[in-house]
Amino acid sequence: MMKVKAIGLATNIDDRARNWEEGVKTTGIPYKLLGVGQKFTGWKMRSELYLKEMSEDTTTDIFIMSDIYDVLVNPKTVKKIKESEDSVKDYIISTFQSFEKPIVIGAEKICSHNCSQFSFQNFVSGIFGNDNRYPNAGLIIGYREPLITLYQHLAKFPNDQIEVGNLVSKYPRIFSLDTHSKLFYNFFVSPDDKRFGTALFVHFPGQNFSAAARVAYNKLANTPISSTTQASQIITFCIIIVWIIVFLALMYLIRIKQ
Structure with missing residues (x-):
């Protein structure tokens, strides 16, 4: 019987981390929060802690590497799995193995500053497109030994996500992207229903206002955000996006003139 375990970096235990814990508990798989009480020193720290945990835990076959503060387990998906008389653990294993690759990585549609294929064109097309085709290192599942090899490599880089993108392109026989959100869904601003x-794991980087009411387990779900606050957050986010587009357009024009 294969063993599955979810791990993630959480230097501070707050409501977001507790939400993640509550969600994972509903799946029945074991989990562990890494780096609790430590000072966050960068993404190399995450790679090193992942590597340490996997090296020490020799009994787990499959690891799920998950962001904590902006990732939650989807209760509706858990409910559907349990109603089908399948265990969530078996569902995770069978879905992962259906990719027929040792490592599966969540995919997103936005290619921004920490994307290996970053360009003005890819960034803009991602905003207005529907395809999730860029790797996001916030959600990864794989067999223990290949993941150890991966994180031994990633621990050498300050930005693991950029290097993950490079590796996915270079080694297609090792990596698969969850482009159809079978296990992992990374969404931008508004989720696709x-x-x-x-998706079992939902990743909403920096967008608590869009996801909490749908997938939260504790008071994040019970504290409604006013429409004014939500509108303000969305407007602020859109302004940031516009500024980024303008900046990238100017950089592009400067490069053309040179």
Whole structure:
């Protein structure tokens, strides 16, 4: 019987981390929060802690590497799995193995500053497109030994996500992207209902206002955000995006003139 374990970096235990814990508990798989009480020193720290945990835990076959503060387990998906008389652990294993690759990485549609294929064109097309095709290191699942090899390599880089993107392109026989959100769904601003309805782990980087009411387990779900606050957050986010687009456009024009 294969063993599955979810791990993630959480230097501070707050409501977001507790939400993640509550969600994972509903799946029945073991989990561990790494780096509790430590000072966050960068993404190399995450790679090193992942590597240490996997090296010490020789009994787990499959690890899920998950961001903590902006990732939650989808209760609707858990409910559907349990209603089908399947265990969540078996569902995770069978879905992961359906990719027929030793490592599966969550995919997103936005290619921004920490994307290996970053360009003005890819960034803009991601905002207005629907395809999740860029790797996001916030959600990864794989067999223990290949993951150890991966994180031994990633521990050498300050930005693991950029290097993950490079590796996915270079070694397609090792890596697969969860482009259809079978297990992992990374969404931008507003979730797609179809993807949201199938994914087990939902990643909403910096967008608590869009996801908490749908997938939170504690008071984050019970504290409604006013429409004014939500509108303000969305407007602020859109302004930031516009500024980024303008900046990138100027950089692009400068490069052309040179």
